[in-house]
Amino acid sequence: xxxxxxxxxxxxxxxxxxxxxxDVISTVEFNQTGDLLATGDKGGRVVIFQRExxxxxxxxxxxxxxxxxxxxxxxxxxSHEPDFDYLKSLEIEEKINKIRWLPQQNAAxxxxxxxxxxxxxxxVSERDKRPEGYNLKDEEGRLKDISTITSLQVPVLKPTxxxxxVRPRRVFSNGHTYHVNSISVNSDGETYLSADDLRxxxxxxxxxDRSFNIVDIKPANMEDLTEVIxxxxxxxHHCHLFxxxxxxxxxxxxxxxxxxxxxxxxxxxxxPEDPGSxxxxxxxxxxxxxxxxxxxxxxxxxxxxxxxxxxDLNMDKGPVETYxxxxxxxxxxxSLYENDCIFDKFECVWNSSDSVIMTGAYNSFFRMFDRETxxxxxxxxxxxxxxxxxxxxxxxxxxxxxxxxxDVGVDSLDFTKKILHMAWHPSENIIAIxxxxxxxxxxxxxxPETQLQ
Amino acid sequence: MISTMxxxxxxxxxxxxxxxxxxxxxxxxxxIKLHKNLLVSYVLRNARQVYIKEKYAEIYRMQQYEExxxxxxxxxxxxPLDLDAExxxxxxxxxxxxxxxxxxxxxxxxxxxxxxxxxxxxxxxALFGCSPLEDGSKEPDPCxxxxxxxxxxxxxxxxxxxxxxxxxxxxxxxxxxxxxxxTTVENGYLHQDCCCDALQCGQGAQSPARKRKVxxxxxxxxxxxxxxxxxxxxxxxxxxxxxxxxxxxxxxxxSNLISIFGSGFSGLLSRQSDLEQIxxxxxxxxxxxxxxxxxxx
Numbered sequence: 001x002x003x004x005x006x007x008x009x010x011x012x013x014x015x016x017x018x019x020x021x022x023d024v025i026s027t028v029e030f031n032q033t034g035d036l037l038a039t040g041d042k043g044g045r046v047v048i049f050q051r052e053x054x055x056x057x058x059x060x061x062x063x064x065x066x067x068x069x070x071x072x073x074x075x076x077x078x079s080h081e082p083d084f085d086y087l088k089s090l091e092i093e094e095k096i097n098k099i100r101w102l103p104q105q106n107a108a109x110x111x112x113x114x115x116x117x118x119x120x121x122x123x124v125s126e127r128d129k130r131p132e133g134y135n136l137k138d139e140e141g142r143l144k145d146i147s148t149i150t151s152l153q154v155p156v157l158k159p160t161x162x163x164x165x166v167r168p169r170r171v172f173s174n175g176h177t178y179h180v181n182s183i184s185v186n187s188d189g190e191t192y193l194s195a196d197d198l199r200x201x202x203x204x205x206x207x208x209d210r211s212f213n214i215v216d217i218k219p220a221n222m223e224d225l226t227e228v229i230x231x232x233x234x235x236x237h238h239c240h241l242f243x244x245x246x247x248x249x250x251x252x253x254x255x256x257x258x259x260x261x262x263x264x265x266x267x268x269x270x271x272p273e274d275p276g277s278x279x280x281x282x283x284x285x286x287x288x289x290x291x292x293x294x295x296x297x298x299x300x301x302x303x304x305x306x307x308x309x310x311x312d313l314n315m316d317k318g319p320v321e322t323y324x325x326x327x328x329x330x331x332x333x334x335s336l337y338e339n340d341c342i343f344d345k346f347e348c349v350w351n352s353s354d355s356v357i358m359t360g361a362y363n364s365f366f367r368m369f370d371r372e373t374x375x376x377x378x379x380x381x382x383x384x385x386x387x388x389x390x391x392x393x394x395x396x397x398x399x400x401x402x403x404x405x406x407d408v409g410v411d412s413l414d415f416t417k418k419i420l421h422m423a424w425h426p427s428e429n430i431i432a433i434x435x436x437x438x439x440x441x442x443x444x445x446x447x448p449e450t451q452l453q
Numbered sequence: 454m455i456s457t458m459x460x461x462x463x464x465x466x467x468x469x470x471x472x473x474x475x476x477x478x479x480x481x482x483x484x485i486k487l488h489k490n491l492l493v494s495y496v497l498r499n500a501r502q503v504y505i506k507e508k509y510a511e512i513y514r515m516q517q518y519e520e521x522x523x524x525x526x527x528x529x530x531x532x533p534l535d536l537d538a539e540x541x542x543x544x545x546x547x548x549x550x551x552x553x554x555x556x557x558x559x560x561x562x563x564x565x566x567x568x569x570x571x572x573x574x575x576x577x578x579a580l581f582g583c584s585p586l587e588d589g590s591k592e593p594d595p596c597x598x599x600x601x602x603x604x605x606x607x608x609x610x611x612x613x614x615x616x617x618x619x620x621x622x623x624x625x626x627x628x629x630x631x632x633x634x635x636t637t638v639e640n641g642y643l644h645q646d647c648c649c650d651a652l653q654c655g656q657g658a659q660s661p662a663r664k665r666k667v668x669x670x671x672x673x674x675x676x677x678x679x680x681x682x683x684x685x686x687x688x689x690x691x692x693x694x695x696x697x698x699x700x701x702x703x704x705x706x707x708s709n710l711i712s713i714f715g716s717g718f719s720g721l722l723s724r725q726s727d728l729e730q731i732x733x734x735x736x737x738x739x740x741x742x743x744x745x746x747x748x749x750x
Binding site: 085088090091095116178179197198218225226228230240247279280281282284287334337338340343349415 | 467503
């Protein structure tokens with residue numbers, strides 16, 4: 001009896017904490033205007049959110065844009081399905097690795113989504129009218145009895161409930177032998193690149209049966225392999241420049257005008273290793289997990305396991321700024337290696353004015369660094385501790401020194417709650433944080449518009 | 454090189470953990486993740502370096518003690534001939550350090566094999582040839598071991614001490630998961646780094662008075678006639694040199710590690726506890742399977 005009374009409680013707890021693997025968000029991306037926000041998950045689904053516009057006349061003050069910070073579900077579709085490579089007897093995961101929006105050219109929106117092997121171009125369009133008044137069919141689509149038709153009518157478009165249609169327009173398959181980790185749309189609006197562990201291909205958005213290989217670092221003998229490509233991105237303004245990062249912690253800037261195959265970099269960005277800090281895991285923690293151009297195109301932001309670094313394109317000797325994200329983990333690398341957390345790939349983002357950088361950490365924490373002051377702040381994306389519209393309070397990880405109330409000890413960090421994926425609105429101070437299967441959207445009410453410097 | 458915080462004991466567990474990760478990655482959904490396995494192989498390499506370093510340091514310490522004992526024991530064998538031949542002895546030491554591999558295997562084989570003659574018989578099957586022993590040493594020691602995969606190195610022993618020797622080093626490394634013995638085949642010479650005396654040898658001795666004893670069970674090859682401590686210090690320098698040879702440079706690459714994967718993996722699969730299997734042709738040939746697996750996807 002006592003057991004029966006207890007078991008529902010236990011089951012309830014179990015269900016509440018259990019997260020379906022397929023629901024884990026694996027990528028987040030705003031479109032160029034920030035009106036749309038797309039997320040991809042491990043189950044191959046894409047969910048698009050649209051920013052809510054307040055209806056006119058309701059508390060609209062002069063000067064306000066009239067947009068609230070609310071995002072609502074706009075559309076959901078299954079982008080990729082689990083696949084199987086019969087030749088190699090390998091299962092291909094349906095997990096969406098990256099989503100990138102194309103610049104909008106007409107009423108429809110286009111986005112690229114990719115899993116490990118295949119990139120797809122999706123058209124997202126709205127339909128809010130439908131033709132009514134057909135001659136041969138009735139409203140339900142059934143054929144009319146011809147004898148009842150006495151006159152001809154012209155169908156007219158009538159407004160209807162908004163319908164969002166998502167259709168695959170292109171499928172770019174068989175371009176990659178290894179796992180695709182990045183896609184990046186070129187500023188020319190016509191091409192994009194896709195990068196896997198050893199190669200980078202350039203595609204034309206309209207051509208699916210061919211791609212152009214622009215980087216190939218596969219050694220003749222795989223036994224000589226020493227590094228892989230971890231991320232790649234086109235320059236925001238120069239359509240001939242792109243950058244890719246490697247597992248050795250180096251960045252390579254390539255100019256496609258110099259040669260067709262950009263195996264030889266135009267610039268190599270590398271920070272000399274500090275021999276005093278050498279450990280078993282030096283190679284792992286120096287591997288770059290994400291690289292992003294600044295909006296200005298002048299700087300690069302990279303993330304490795306413990307730090308975030310800002311590089312000046314004009315200086316390849318080392319980063320101009322280094323931010324310690326969670327230095328307190330340096331002494332825990334061995335256990336993080338055992339539980340595989342050391343392989344987590346954190347993303348990093350710029351704000352719209354390139355004055356603040358943001359990246360994720362563990363325990364649902366994420367960090368923002370103000371480049372001007374060099375100071376960092378730790379915030380938490382956790383529903384239990386923040387109600388909607390509540391102000392996020394800063395958190396601190398206690399790793400020695402004076403302990404304040406609310407500090408979290410290093411040993412009580414929850415390493416299963418990791419913030420890997422995030423996005424920053426292109427023009428406003430709105431951020432989207434993916435925490436496992438939840439999406440948090442935070443807005444800076446004090447400074448909603450980014451101050452341009 | 455590696456931070457002194459990490460000791461050899463951790464290195465051993467890291468090696469095990471890393472190999473287990475690689476083993477598990479083969480059955481993970483989505484195929485083998487090249488990036489992750491590459492990073493794991495780096496940890497494996499680093500752990501191995503520390504492990505070997507610690508082992509050799511231990512051996513060196515042991516050897517120091519043994520030498521002191523040897524001096525005391527063999528002090529009566531001193532004669533004018535030996536003193537004059539001190540220069541020859543230095544050269545001998547240079548060669549001996551290079552030849553340490555053989556001695557280590559001698560010791561190891563003796564230690565590991567079920568019985569000494571059995572061990573010799575088995576290792577003999579892996580031999581291409583045997584360097585003749587000039588001194589008519591009483592023990593029928595197995596001498597130079599050569600990797601089945603590599604050309605016999607015609608390089609003279611002293612050349613191996615040049616600074617560039619590492620660059621031309623051809624290394625294949627094999628790890629036995631059950632006994633945690635790392636076997637390195639380097640330029641045709643086989644090292645084994647588990648509790649064996651790597652540095653004492655007196656191959657091709659000039660002096661007939663030199664005796665070589667291969668002791669069974671304590672892994673020490675007692676070969677040197679030490680006339681005084683000066684000679685011992687000189688030997689110490691040679692040994693340091695030998696250590697630096699063993700510090701694998703960045704040219705150590707995944708090929709070494711794939712050798713580890715191959716033997717470790719087949720060890721996991723077949724549960725072979727027989728150490729000799731590791732040196733056998735079959736295991737070295739099975740490395741190809743791992744290479745193919747990594748290339749194939």
